[in-house]
Amino acid sequence: MCGIAGWIDFSRDLTLERQTVEAMTASLHRRGPDSDGVWLAPHIALGHRRLAIVDLEGGKQPMVVHPRSTGAPVVLTYSGEVYNFRELRAQLTARGHRFETVSDTEVLLHAYLEWGAAFVDHLTGMFAFAIWDAGREELLLVRDRLGVKPLYYHVYDGGLLFGSEPKAILANPLFTARTSEDKLPILFNPRLSMPWETPFTDLRQVQPGHMVRFDRAGAHETPYWRLVSREHHDDTVTTAARVREILEDVVVHQLIADVPLCTLLSGGLDSSAITALAAAHQPPGLRSFSVDFQGADDDFRATALRPERDTPFALAAAAHLGVEHTSLMLDPEALPGVVPETLLARDTPSLGQFDSSMYLLFRAIRERSTVALSGEAADEVFGGYPWFFNQDTVWGDTFPWLGNSPRLTDCLAPDVRARIRPDDDERDRYATLRARVPRLPGESGLQARMREVLHLSLQGPLVYLLDRKDRMSMAVGLEVRVPFCDHTLLEYVWNVPWKMKVADGREKSLLRAAVADLLPAEVLERRKSAYPATFSPAHAKTVRAALDAVLDDGDSPLAGLLDVPKVRELAAGQGRMMTMADNLHLLLPLIEVDRWMRGYHVSLTA
Known part of the structure; x- marks a missing residue:
């Protein structure tokens, strides 16, 4: 790398x-x-x-x-x-x-x-x-x-x-x-x-x-490449066996390195499957890593995207697979301190605590390994997110991955909204990417719509996650490999019918069937849980203070662009959202855009 x-x-x-x-x-x-x-x-x-x-x-x-x-x-x-x-x-x-x-x-x-x-x-x-x-x-x-x-x-x-x-x-x-x-x-x-x-x-x-x-x-x-939709003729058993065969071959090829190698093991289905296959083909002594937060026993709050903590499942998977596991426990109050590093790594606005914790995790891993295998992209390939299973989001006439969250552009000042028309912008983006979906002639109903939903998830959302992983890892000289992004695997799974991807009525049924013999029951049956967030009151206080500083600063690059009372109203609320950890998570970009424009001396034109 x-x-x-x-x-x-x-x-x-x-x-x-x-x-x-x-x-x-x-x-x-x-x-x-x-x-x-x-x-x-x-x-x-x-x-x-x-x-x-x-x-x-x-x-x-x-x-x-x-x-x-x-x-x-x-x-x-x-x-x-x-x-x-x-x-x-x-x-x-x-x-x-x-x-x-x-x-x-x-x-x-x-x-x-x-x-x-x-x-x-x-x-x-x-x-x-x-x-x-x-x-x-x-x-x-x-x-x-x-x-x-x-x-x-x-x-x-x-x-x-x-x-x-x-x-x-x-x-x-x-x-x-x-x-x-x-x-x-x-x-x-x-x-x-x-x-x-x-x-x-x-x-x-x-x-x-x-x-x-x-x-x-x-x-x-x-x-030079794009997905092509074709009829899928393999039955469920054959399909699961073929997924296992491809995935195992992919992992074996991605173990090639002349430097120490490890895995990122959250205890979810995706990372556990990669770790299991890696452990089967590596000499004894494979290491794995995960991240958690000090005080999470008291602070953690379940959400649709994060229903439970990773640590117990990561430890269970590691014990079953015989790998040496480290759960890095971060102090939530240390996260803001590395934002300058994450901003420098990105050159674009940081993602706040999610960049900071990943940066600290990767920095610790780099002391022991130079290459890490990750389970990223399995949710987009096999269908793992909650919005794939909510009828309102599936059939809504916009990006399903937006879930039920408010739009942050609703907090723009009325004159700015009138100039840039963000609602029209969102519709145009949706129509542009929807037109790119490789369709299968004669396909209709839920199967046709889920092909659209999956393809839309392979665009902005996956690129966003891959970008985060690349920037935070390369900022410390760590190479992260992503077996689920192998194009041979994607080309095969892309054409598997949706009903087969959820054959047992749950997310990622096909992947679960393909690796059923490798994992302990509690990991195999675990619900999707996204990358960890901290719900520490101390961290929330720091974020609120940073947000207030932006809103109160007449010299902020965002001054005059925001409807400040509306931002404050949103910051005071605690609505349950499918895709966001909390309201402060939704508002983080206001802080980070301000920092980016100041730090990079970015001029703004109308």
């Missing part, structure tokens, strides 16, 4: 811009603490920060090859893991390619030489990379199919800047940190973002499953 950055400009000599390119690259040092490199040519500059996972001595980047056909260099800067690189290496060796290292980086370069841009179809993994082909005078930016690894870019007249995180682009004086009022809906709820969208004006993400080509004609973004 690494950080990448670069700059292409056909109108200037970038060999004279080493200092700027090194600054762009250095901004990503947390993503790659082990080594760095810069490669310059007249119109292209590539930078790399490395977190060494495979082939610790080889694999340094940017990596260059000179194909015999042209002699013109092909250069790669790459972040991520290609899990099938050993199989690809064997194929390429049989085709006459010769290798000097045992790294997946070199395999990627030779795969490009063999298949051109179509080589992405051969890759299995999580990745974001840039390839410069001097013979074609073309830069290729590629992001993995589900967007596990981030990749941002900014196009200007004659050139393009890119980086693993916005900070790499912000380090170049050609880019200015700006936002606009019409971005307030995604600032207040990042899950509403379109796959290409960021809070910064003129900064885009490479969409999951897409590639961007940049040449003298400009930038062109095209998809």
